[in-house]
Amino acid sequence: MSASPAVIASLRSSNSFRVTAAAGAEAWAPAADRPTLPADEVHVWRATLDPGDARVSRLETTLEPRERERAARFRFRRDRQRYIAARGALREILGRYLDAPPKRLRFQYGPQGKPRLASEPPSGIRFNLAHSDALAVYAFTRGREIGIDVERVRPDVAGEGIERRFFSVAEAEDVTGTPEDSRAEAFFGCWTSKEAYVKARGDGLSLALDAFTVSTRAGEKLRLIYAAEAGETARWAFERFSPAAGYVGALAVEGDGWRARFWEHRIP
Numbered sequence: 001m002s003a004s005p006a007v008i009a010s011l012r013s014s015n016s017f018r019v020t021a022a023a024g025a026e027a028w029a030p031a032a033d034r035p036t037l038p039a040d041e042v043h044v045w046r047a048t049l050d051p052g053d054a055r056v057s058r059l060e061t062t063l064e065p066r067e068r069e070r071a072a073r074f075r076f077r078r079d080r081q082r083y084i085a086a087r088g089a090l091r092e093i094l095g096r097y098l099d100a101p102p103k104r105l106r107f108q109y110g111p112q113g114k115p116r117l118a119s120e121p122p123s124g125i126r127f128n129l130a131h132s133d134a135l136a137v138y139a140f141t142r143g144r145e146i147g148i149d150v151e152r153v154r155p156d157v158a159g160e161g162i163e164r165r166f167f168s169v170a171e172a173e174d175v176t177g178t179p180e181d182s183r184a185e186a187f188f189g190c191w192t193s194k195e196a197y198v199k200a201r202g203d204g205l206s207l208a209l210d211a212f213t214v215s216t217r218a219g220e221k222l223r224l225i226y227a228a229e230a231g232e233t234a235r236w237a238f239e240r241f242s243p244a245a246g247y248v249g250a251l252a253v254e255g256d257g258w259r260a261r262f263w264e265h266r267i268p
């Protein structure tokens with residue numbers, strides 16, 4: 001499903017993406033202005049974080065003080081602009097589900113920093129986001145915990161023995177045993193799956209990344225094979241997706257019986 005490792009970085013600095021055949025089967029269609037989110041669907045959105053200065057300035061007006069303070073702490077302008085775009089687009093998408101102005105939304109944070117809606121009990125909407133370079137991905141559910149991750153496939157990073165530092169023994173063996181021309185994709189496929197899982201749990205880095213194992217072999221259904229905590233392997237379902245050519249993404253979602261749908265958010 002994911003992009004070939006030979007297809008690297010085709011993101012453009014515009015307000016939409018060129019979706020090539022290599023980017024995978026996901027349609028990334030424009031959604032309805034007020035999309036509905038049934039309990040058996042997981043909605044995945046993508047947005048560019050380089051939509052242009054005018055849009056970023058407008059999005060900044062929708063942020064709350066904590067977000068503005070964080071934006072102000074970025075040393076480099078580009079990182080600051082992308083953070084503002086990521087949070088601004090998150091607010092716009094949530095506003096579409098909740099039929100609420102983006103600037104009215106309030107967030108709370110879990111012990112390890114996972115954001116959630118302060119009004120979460122009434123709406124039941126849960127979300128998570130991830131970004132890599134100029135690409136952001138967002139995932140939304142109703143009443144299920146969710147984690148999402150995205151990474152650009154960088155062949156220079158994979159194959160440096162990093163898998164032995166971060167992955168479980170079984171995962172590292174699977175990645176190093178992958179033929180060289182698809183090893184980078186296998187490496188980042190494993191990485192994003194593990195990140196999606198720790199983000200679904202809200203653990204961040206407090207959960208040791210070698211304390212659980214996901215299936216990584218090509219053609220195998222992505223799932224949690226081993227976790228020390230009882231009930232974990234049955235609690236989560238996973239899906240890989242192709243966010244754009246040269247990128248890989250993964251979702252970890254509580255429970256089963258859901259299907260993922262893929263939408264494009266064009267920052268107005």
Ligand SMILES: CC(C)(COP(=O)(O)OP(=O)(O)OC[C@H]1O[C@@H](n2cnc3c(N)ncnc32)[C@H](O)[C@@H]1OP(=O)(O)O)[C@@H](O)C(=O)NCCC(=O)NCCS
Nearest residue numbers: 112113114129130131149166191194199202203204205209
């Ligand atoms: C913070 C962490 C959750 C993700 O960090 P990251 O990979 O740098 O960033 P991502 O783009 O995936 O996600 C960032 C977003 O996750 C969300 N987030 C922050 N803490 C979170 C947590 N504890 N749980 C879930 N989501 C969290 C935030 O929305 C954040 O974006 P924002 O602050 O701009 O709104 C954490 O897992 C981390 O630092 N991981 C990297 C560690 C690593 O070395 N991984 C090896 C791979 S196997």
